[in-house]
Amino acid sequence: MPDSEPAPAADLLREAEAFVAKHPEIEAFETLFADLSGVVRGKRYPIEDLKKVAKGGLTFPASVFLLDTQGMSHDPGGKGFSDGDPDVFARMIPETLDPVPWSSMPLAQCLLQFDRGPGRPLELDPRYILKRCVDRLHDLGLRPVVAFELEFYLVDKERTAERGPQPPINPLTRQREAATQVYGMDVIDAYGTILQEIVEACMIQGVPTGAITAEYAPGQFEINLRHVDDPVGAADDCILFKRAVRGVARKHDLQATFMAKPYPERAGSGLHLHVSLLDRDGRNVFDGTLDGGEDLASPTLRHAIGGVLATLPDAMAILAPNVNSFRRFEPNIFVPINRSWGFENRSVALRVPIGDGPSRRIEHRVAGADANPYLALASFLAGIHHGIVNEIDPGPPTEGNAGTAFDPALPMRPRRAIETLAQSKVMDDYLGAGYPTLYAACKEAEYDEFDWLISPQEYEWYL
Structure with missing residues (x-):
């Protein structure tokens, strides 16, 4: 699977057209990515929207990469509520559009990569962080x-x-x-x-x-x-x-x-x-x-x-x-x-x-x-x-x-x-720069939420 810059829209469109022709039974497709905690998030679309998504991409708020395991945003580093939760671009990754064989309905899925615009990868995307190290x-x-x-x-x-x-x-x-x-x-x-x-x-x-x-x-x-x-x-x-x-x-x-x-x-x-x-x-x-x-x-x-x-x-x-x-x-x-x-x-x-x-x-x-x-x-x-x-x-x-x-x-x-x-x-x-601090802030907020929960053991010991 490519790890380079986003593929040209024309190439993604051709891939989408070929996929629909090969799999006429598919009714819907999912666009997926993994967040900071490795939780898979995304959106599901009717298959009629595949060509549009392939050609133009889609958008998500950048804060989706700063959620805790439960999907809560804690505004780490002022990113989320404080900055107005701005959107970023998400684009299909070539060669990741495939059927979902375990689904009860005819379904497909693809992976996404994120950017703030051409030539500006999203620094919060774990995929891009790995690419930096490579x-x-x-x-x-x-x-x-x-x-x-x-x-x-x-x-x-x-x-x-x-x-x-x-x-x-x-x-x-x-x-x-x-x-x-x-x-x-x-x-x-x-x-x-x-x-x-x-x-x-x-x-x-x-x-x-x-x-x-x-x-x-x-x-x-x-x-x-x-x-x-x-x-x-x-x-x-x-x-x-x-x-x-x-x-x-x-x-x-x-x-x-x-x-x-x-x-x-x-x-x-x-x-x-x-x-x-x-x-x-x-x-x-x-x-x-x-x-x-x-x-x-x-x-x-x-x-x-x-x-x-x-x-x-x-x-x-x-x-x-x-x-x-x-x-x-x-x-x-x-x-x-x-x-x-x-x-x-x-x-x-x-x-x-x-x-x-x-x-x-x-x-x-x-x-x-x-x-x-x-x-x-x-x-x-x-x-x-x-x-x-x-x-x-x-x-x-x-x-x-x-x-x-x-x-x-x-x-x-x-x-x-x-x-x-x-x-x-x-x-x-x-x-x-700054990513470890944001990651730590996200996890610290998650641990704070966890610590507020009262476990059965706590009742057993202290009630």
Whole structure:
């Protein structure tokens, strides 16, 4: 998927005309984008309006990128109520117009990118923020190749008496799931119809899926997205993938959730990011044998790791974007809780997976499945660039279990994390001047709203 400037209106119009001719059954289409919290928002139009939208675009208030998870505007930085909530332009992204196979009505969808006018990208759009970081690497003659791995839960639509989630009923045994076998094939077989429909829906929408794995808890799965050399397009795919998973689950009378920690006593769901870097000749600069060396880690790889570890405290508010996100971090469960790296070690924050030199990459294991993929990847690439240009030493790799103790430098509480981000000069440089402050203000208002809620536990303890 292209990550360049908006396509000419004539090209989008031709794409729309060809789509209508190929899919005469379509009755409506949706225009979609992901906001600051990764929530998918947009508008639905009758199909008769497709050519008009393709040719002229549409508008949204710029404040849609400064909403909290519940869709509330808190006027962060005076943007919203104070400035009159001005509109910005939204335009279709080429090659994202596709059918929605799980819909009960003939429906299509496309993704949007935003600008304030020709040549003036919207600085609040997470998609553009990611592109800024990609461009910084391009300026060094480096091209990122990226892939996402996402864990998610299928849960019963019926809640427990405490309004919490519960595992689904196994389609084969007709018994409620109570346990799982990690990598177990019986679980894959039981949910094979749903999982295959997800894969087929992704295929129709051009989202490149890979391996499917049963994970550590009942109803938990992981589906990998394939490596691509377009980071912005890869994040687009991630958004489309999550929407497809939720849509297919609803079709089967289930709910899919990418909540980081839906069950206190069970495994959380992560968003693992894989990145390698190619030079102008297509060689992987993370390959330690590239120039005749024998090390598994090239100097560029070590510097990239050093930069990501150095900026990890600043990025925690992005990698863990809400109160529940931080419940995922616990010792000794393969969830990183400190600034660590290592070869083929799942307890560290940055893992260098097994493989030959040309496939050498960094796996970033900190983000939760609820993180905004554009911003999470942007923070990762920002750290890589920061480390390479400043030649930051990551220290020695970790041997054995790195997950025994929390790192005091990592802000493992929501408000500490947003304070750290707001004060980060590095993230201000990479994500855009003032953006970390606006992001932090948005999240602080969300946490204020959350803190006012009275939980059942509060009555149990204090009534």
